[in-house]
Amino acid sequence: MHRSHILSDLSRYQELWAQATPHATPYESGRELATLDRMVGFVKRCDGAFERSTLEGHLTGSALVVSRDLNHVLLTLHGKLGKWLQLGGHADGHNLLHEVAMREAEEESGLTGLSFLDFESVLMPSVPAHVRPLPLDLDCHDIPERPGEPRHVHYDVRYVIVADRAQPLVISEESKDLRWFDLAEARVVAPEASTLRQFDKLNWLRERLISRGQVVDTGRGSLNLDSDLRP
Numbered sequence: 001m002h003r004s005h006i007l008s009d010l011s012r013y014q015e016l017w018a019q020a021t022p023h024a025t026p027y028e029s030g031r032e033l034a035t036l037d038r039m040v041g042f043v044k045r046c047d048g049a050f051e052r053s054t055l056e057g058h059l060t061g062s063a064l065v066v067s068r069d070l071n072h073v074l075l076t077l078h079g080k081l082g083k084w085l086q087l088g089g090h091a092d093g094h095n096l097l098h099e100v101a102m103r104e105a106e107e108e109s110g111l112t113g114l115s116f117l118d119f120e121s122v123l124m125p126s127v128p129a130h131v132r133p134l135p136l137d138l139d140c141h142d143i144p145e146r147p148g149e150p151r152h153v154h155y156d157v158r159y160v161i162v163a164d165r166a167q168p169l170v171i172s173e174e175s176k177d178l179r180w181f182d183l184a185e186a187r188v189v190a191p192e193a194s195t196l197r198q199f200d201k202l203n204w205l206r207e208r209l210i211s212r213g214q215v216v217d218t219g220r221g222s223l224n225l226d227s228d229l230r231p
Contacts, residue, residue: 026200057153061100062088110170
């Protein structure tokens, strides 16, 4: 079943983030559960969940691209929506959304050598390694009607991808601008709740990693987390 991977990942997302709540994570159990139920219901009933041609809505993969010190995020000024957002896009039939997120991060930034930040052990220290990266966040949001395209829903699965901030950026055709922001600046330019929630989770992860001695912030953007970086 081509939908089994995403259903497994959504179940793992709920299990790990919900179990980590004693550590006061930014995970919002009430809102997150409603989003999760909506997304799972859509995936189970819709065989074309990964297809852009499914007019009701479709799954998308997003990448919160972060610097190696986890202090900065890379945001794009979306050409159609006119908002600063994380990178990401349509699955176009591909059923591994972490690969969609990585593809979009590379295509929309021009960056190379990107890696997923694997943070399962931060949420649950005893959790075993998993073959696919754990999502950082989930969101269901409406996309406005456009010529030739009805109003529909993006069921967005979001991952953390680490990049070298010293690399040059290449702005794609879909973007008006592309910039690194520190988290304080990012909160100003991207103030929507679903985006702020990602920043809150990233900041929480960074603080937990620092407390474990796994993030080394030298001012040059270094990250000492070799066992938790995945190509």
